[in-house]
Amino acid sequence: MFLSLVSALAFAAVLTDVSIADDTFNVQPFKIDLSSEVPHLLDLANKTRLPLKPLYPDAGLYKGIELDYLRKLQTALVGNFDWEAQQAALNEFNHYTVVIEGQTVHFVHQKSDDPDAIPLILLHGWPGSFYEFSPVIKPLTESWTSATGKNVSYHVVVPSLPGFVFSSPPPQNWTVDDDARIFNTLMSEVLGYSTFAVHGTDWGSVIGYSLYSTFTTTTRAAHFVFLPFFPPTAEEIAANNITLSEEQKVTLQRGTEWFSTGIAYFMEQENKPNDIGLALYDNPVGQLAWIGGLNERAEDPRAGTPPSVLNDTAFLTLVSLYYLTNTFHSSLWIYAQNPNGFRGTYTKANTDAPMLFSQFEYTNALWPQEYVAKVGNLVSYKFHDFGGHFAGLDNPPALIEDIREMGLYFDA
Numbered sequence: 088m089f090l091s092l093v094s095a096l097a098f099a100a101v102l103t104d105v106s107i108a109d110d111t112f113n114v115q116p117f118k119i120d121l122s123s124e125v126p127h128l129l130d131l132a133n134k135t136r137l138p139l140k141p142l143y144p145d146a147g148l149y150k151g152i153e154l155d156y157l158r159k160l161q162t163a164l165v166g167n168f169d170w171e172a173q174q175a176a177l178n179e180f181n182h183y184t185v186v187i188e189g190q191t192v193h194f195v196h197q198k199s200d201d202p203d204a205i206p207l208i209l210l211h212g213w214p215g216s217f218y219e220f221s222p223v224i225k226p227l228t229e230s231w232t233s234a235t236g237k238n239v240s241y242h243v244v245v246p247s248l249p250g251f252v253f254s255s256p257p258p259q260n261w262t263v264d265d266d267a268r269i270f271n272t273l274m275s276e277v278l279g280y281s282t283f284a285v286h287g288t289d290w291g292s293v294i295g296y297s298l299y300s301t302f303t304t305t306t307r308a309a310h311f312v313f314l315p316f317f318p319p320t321a322e323e324i325a326a327n328n329i330t331l332s333e334e335q336k337v338t339l340q341r342g343t344e345w346f347s348t349g350i351a352y353f354m355e356q357e358n359k360p361n362d363i364g365l366a367l368y369d370n371p372v373g374q375l376a377w378i379g380g381l382n383e384r385a386e387d388p389r390a391g392t393p394p395s396v397l398n399d400t401a402f403l404t405l406v407s408l409y410y411l412t413n414t415f416h417s418s419l420w421i422y423a424q425n426p427n428g429f430r431g432t433y434t435k436a437n438t439d440a441p442m443l444f445s446q447f448e449y450t451n452a453l454w455p456q457e458y459v460a461k462v463g464n465l466v467s468y469k470f471h472d473f474g475g476h477f478a479g480l481d482n483p484p485a486l487i488e489d490i491r492e493m494g495l496y497f498d499a
C-alpha cells in the first residue's frame with residue numbers, strides 16, 4: 088500500500104501517539120463526557136407536562152406519536168435511564184476527532200487484529216448517529232470464515248455526519264457530496280486506506296452512494312439498506328409486472344403510508360429547519376415526541392426482543408445524544424441543504440465495484456430487486472423478515488452477516 092508522506096504521518100498518528108503536533112489533519116483522541124449536561128436534561132424532562140389522557144384515544148399511530156408511548160419514554164428517561172452506563176459503553180470504542188476542510192469530524196476507528204482486514208466506513212442518517220452501529224462494530228472487526236473458506240474481517244470506521252453529535256455544523260451551502268468528499272479524505276488520506284468498502288443507511292446511503300459513484304477508485308464495494316432514489320409506488324411496481332412476496336407487500340404498505348401521510352417531518356426539516364429546530368432545541372421530551380413517532384412507524388413491531396436491541400433504553404440513548412450535544416437543530420439541516428438528495432429518476436453508477444442491498448421488512452420503504460439493479464453493479468439482494476429502519480439496532484446479526492458477505496466480493 089502506497090502512502091504519501093502526509094498520510095503516513097497521519098496514519099502513524101492514529102496508530103500511536105495521537106497528540107503529534109504537526110499532524111496535518113490534527114487527529115486527536117476523544118472521549119465522550121456529557122455528564123455535566125445530564126442534570127439539566129433530567130430536570131427539564133421531569134418538569135415537562137403532558138396531557139393526562141389522549142385527546143382522541145382512537146387516533147392511532149398514524150396521527151403521530153401516541154401519548155402512552157411518549158409518557159412511557161418520559162418516565163423511563165426521568166426515573167430509569169442510566170446515561171453514565173451508556174456513555175461508558177460508548178467509550179469502549181476508540182474515538183477520534185480530525186479536522187478536514189475546516190470541519191471537525193468525530194469518528195470511531197476500530198481496527199481488526201487481522202492485517203488483511205478490509206477498511207470499512209459505516210454511514211448513518213437522521214435521526215441516527217454513530218450509536219446505531221454499536222452492536223455491529225466489534226463483530227465486524229473479528230474474523231469470519233465463509234463456507235468457501237475465505238476469511239473476512241474489517242477495520243471499522245464510523246464518522247458522525249457534519250452537524251451531528253460531535254461533528255461540527257458545516258457551512259450553510261454544504262451538501263451530501265461534500266460529506267462524501269471529506270469521508271473519502273478521512274479514509275484515504277487521514278487513515279491511509281487506499282481502497283475501502285462502504286455501508287450506508289438513510290442519508291448515509293445518499294452519502295455512501297456518492298462515494299460509490301464518484302470515488303470509484305477508492306470505494307471498491309458498497310452495501311446499502313436504503314437508496315438515494317425514491318422507492319417505486321405500488322402502481323409503478325404493478326405496471327412493471329413485478330410480483331411481490333407477502334412480506335414485501337407488508338413493506339410496500341408501510342412505505343405507501345410513509346410517503347403519503349408520513350413525510351410532514353421531511354418537509355418541515357427541508358423547508359423550516361429553524362422553526363422546529365429552535366422550538367425543540369432545549370426540550371428533551373419534545374425531541375422524544377418528534378423522533379419517537381417516526382421510530383414507532385419505522386421499527387419492527389417486535390423491536391427490543393431478540394435479535395433486536397432497539398428497546399426504550401437504546402432509543403433514549405439515541406435521542407439523548409442529540410439533546411446532550413445540542414445538535415438536534417443542526418442535524419435537521421441535512422434536509423434543507425439537500426433538497427434533491429433523494430432522486431426520482433434512477434441512474435446507474437459508472438463503476439464496476441460490487442453493490443449489495445438488504446431490505447428489512449419493517450422499514451419505511453420497499454425497493455424491489457429490479458429497481459436496485461438499475462443503480463449499480465448489484466451482486467446480492469437480501470430480504471429480512473425481521474428488523475426496521477435502524478438495522479444495526481433492530482436486527483444486528485442480519486446486518487453483520489450481509490456486510491460480511493460484501494467481503495467476499497471486495498477486490499481492492
Ligand SMILES: *[C@@H]1O[C@H](CO)[C@@H](O)[C@H](O)[C@H]1NC(C)=O
Nearest residue numbers: 129130131133134164165166
Ligand atoms: C422530579 O420532580 C419531583 C417532584 O418535584 C421530584 O420529587 C423528583 O426528585 C424529580 N426527579 C428528578 C430526576 O429530577
Ligand SMILES: *[C@@H]1O[C@H](CO)[C@@H](O)[C@H](O)[C@H]1NC(C)=O
Nearest residue numbers: 230231232235236237238239
Ligand atoms: C482463515 O483464518 C484461519 C484462522 O485464523 C486460518 O487458519 C486460515 O488459514 C485462514 N484462511 C485463509 C484462506 O486465509
Ligand SMILES: *[C@@H]1O[C@H](CO)[C@@H](O)[C@H](O)[C@H]1NC(C)=O
Nearest residue numbers: 189257258259260261262265
Ligand atoms: C460555501 O460557503 C463558504 C462560507 O461559508 C464559502 O467559503 C464557500 O466558497 C461556499 N461554497 C460554494 C460552493 O459556494
Ligand SMILES: *[C@@H]1O[C@H](CO)[C@@H](O)[C@H](O)[C@H]1NC(C)=O
Nearest residue numbers: 323324325326327328329330
Ligand atoms: C406487463 O404485462 C402485460 C400483460 O402481459 C404486458 O402487456 C405489459 O407489456 C407488461 N409490462 C412490462 C413493463 O413488462
Ligand SMILES: *[C@@H]1O[C@H](CO)[C@@H](O)[C@H](O)[C@H]1NC(C)=O
Nearest residue numbers: 163391396397398399400401
Ligand atoms: C435494553 O436492552 C439492554 C441490553 O441490550 C438492557 O441492558 C436494558 O436493560 C434494556 N432496557 C429495557 C428498558 O428493557
